[in-house]
Amino acid sequence: MTAATVEFAKMNGLGNKILVVDMRGRADRVSPGAAVSLAGNPETAFDQIMAIHDPKLSGTDAYIDILNCDGTRAQACGNGTRCVVQALAAETGRKTFTFQTIAGILNAVEHEDGTISVDMGEPVFEWNRIPLAEEFHDTSRIELQIGPIDAPILHSPSAVSMGNPHAIFWVDRDPMTFDLDRFGPLLENHPMFPEKANITLAQVTAPDAMTTRTWERGAGLTLACGSAACAAAVSGARTGRTGRRVTVTVASSPNRQALTIEWRERDNRVVMTGPAEWEWSGTLDPATGAWQRSTPSESGASAS
Numbered sequence: 001m002t003a004a005t006v007e008f009a010k011m012n013g014l015g016n017k018i019l020v021v022d023m024r025g026r027a028d029r030v031s032p033g034a035a036v037s038l039a040g041n042p043e044t045a046f047d048q049i050m051a052i053h054d055p056k057l058s059g060t061d062a063y064i065d066i067l068n069c070d071g072t073r074a075q076a077c078g079n080g081t082r083c084v085v086q087a088l089a090a091e092t093g094r095k096t097f098t099f100q101t102i103a104g105i106l107n108a109v110e111h112e113d114g115t116i117s118v119d120m121g122e123p124v125f126e127w128n129r130i131p132l133a134e135e136f137h138d139t140s141r142i143e144l145q146i147g148p149i150d151a152p153i154l155h156s157p158s159a160v161s162m163g164n165p166h167a168i169f170w171v172d173r174d175p176m177t178f179d180l181d182r183f184g185p186l187l188e189n190h191p192m193f194p195e196k197a198n199i200t201l202a203q204v205t206a207p208d209a210m211t212t213r214t215w216e217r218g219a220g221l222t223l224a225c226g227s228a229a230c231a232a233a234v235s236g237a238r239t240g241r242t243g244r245r246v247t248v249t250v251a252s253s254p255n256r257q258a259l260t261i262e263w264r265e266r267d268n269r270v271v272m273t274g275p276a277e278w279e280w281s282g283t284l285d286p287a288t289g290a291w292q293r294s295t296p297s298e299s300g301a302s303a304s
């Protein structure tokens with residue numbers, strides 16, 4: 001008989017709020033309703049759920065189902081993938097993992113210093129695979145702008161899919177100084193993006209460094225977005241703004257933490273390296289989202 005509850009861990013990657021849910025040994029999934037209920041509680045509020053399922057493909061360790069806090073599915077989540085690696089490494093003592101997601105196969109490794117590298121796959125530039133609603137021969141600079149027509153505030157983003165759709169707007173000052181909570185929803189839902197898009201502001205600060213801030217599809221303003229950091233790094237190199245290995249400082253993350261992103265020349269794959277952090281653990285009902293804390297909390301609260 002399938003148990004009513006499963007174990008989960010509240011974690012984060014650069015402040016990106018993640019629930020890692022252990023769905024192994026079960027045929028059901030975390031329901032969109034459960035996700036919305038968990039997201040609505042300040043204690044379990046999250047940006048993404050990373051649900052670990054039994055592998056569907058030989059040679060992989062797990063199938064990962066990714067849900068945004070609005071209950072929609074996402075194809076990729078860089079910060080969440082590092083959290084999954086840390087959780088499974090702590091459980092098994094292993095250091096390397098291969099996961100399957102809707103977007104493909106991801107390889108990951110936990111290093112001696114505790115940081116985690118995830119091979120996020122190959123970037124996709126074809127307009128209809130990002131996808132965009134209009135044909136663009138060159139998606140490194142597409143026609144899209146916000147603000148007055150003769151003095152746009154944001155314009156000409158680079159578009160790319162890292163499994164999930166991203167638009168990178170190049171800015172010349174700190175991304176925190178822009179009103180992204182106002183522009184984000186307009187751009188996420190712009191008709192140019194038939195599957196919506198993650199919207200990132202990126203300021204190049206050196207040939208090997210940039211600063212980003214992201215409005216996430218299905219989650220809004222989050223403290224960090226790993227796939228967006230990959231998308232920005234690839235777009236920086238593609239447009240000649242940076243080299244292929246960059247430090248991406250995520251302006252909105254606590255203490256402005258950074259990820260290292262390398263777009264490898266030899267195989268076209270993008271490797272993201274950074275930390276993950278466990279906060280507390282509990283159990284939850286994947287059908288309803290009812291939950292219970294099983295490790296101590298500072299607040300003393302214990303249940304939904």
Ligand SMILES: N[C@@H](CCC[C@H](N)C(=O)O)C(=O)O
Nearest residue numbers: 074077078079164225226227
């Ligand atoms: N925070 C994630 C990205 C999550 C998915 C995104 N909101 C989408 O719907 O594509 C990351 O770290 O990559």
